[in-house]
Amino acid sequence: MLHAHGAARKNVAKRTIYNHYAGKEQLFLSVAIEGADAVTEAVRVLMERHLRKIVDLEEDLTAFCLDRAKAVTEFPEHFALVRTMHAEVTRLPDAVLEKWTAHGPPSSHKRLAPYLQKIADRGLLEFDDAEKAANRLNTLTMNDVLIRSFYGAVPLPEPVVEEIITEGVQAFLRLYAPPSAAPHQQK
Secondary structure: OOOHHHHHHOOOOHHHHHHHOOOHHHHHHHHHHHHHHHHHHHHHHHHHHHHOOOOOHHHHHHHHHHHHHHHHHHOHHHHHHHHHHHHOHHHOOHHHHHHHHHHOHHHHHHHHHHHHHHHHHOOOOOOOOHHHHHHHHHHHHHHHHHHHOOOOOOOOOHHHHHHHHHHHHHHHHHHHOOOOOOOOOOO
């Protein structure tokens, strides 16, 4: 199969690419899904590394979120496309948005939820809905990094990313850690 990113890098003619795909919309969707799947796999590896076996919940969540934030810089083409999608969302066909939502960042909380549920099953977190808790962790950490960096277009200094992630994880734990395990509130 002709991969869109690889074809562009190898200077394959536009007509050849369009003949392979059913027009610009299908090509755009293919590139978007291909990038989303690559990012999803990278994040899956990070979840396995950091969240499969918890030693210190705050440290492990912070390390996961920091590594996840660094992953943004490993996929500059994908996040450039994400910026374009955000700018053009009202002009994108519904089918493209639906497939993007299933594969891309909008569904990342669904992939994180089972890991958080296993942590909760060990008594280290308390919540009624793992997907909502995962969404909250994303909101308090990654979403802030992505928005402040314009999805990787404007790199944030490492201390800023560390502060966002550390404070986000602490806020998440104040919301979801059992009372005996919640981190101390900062003054």
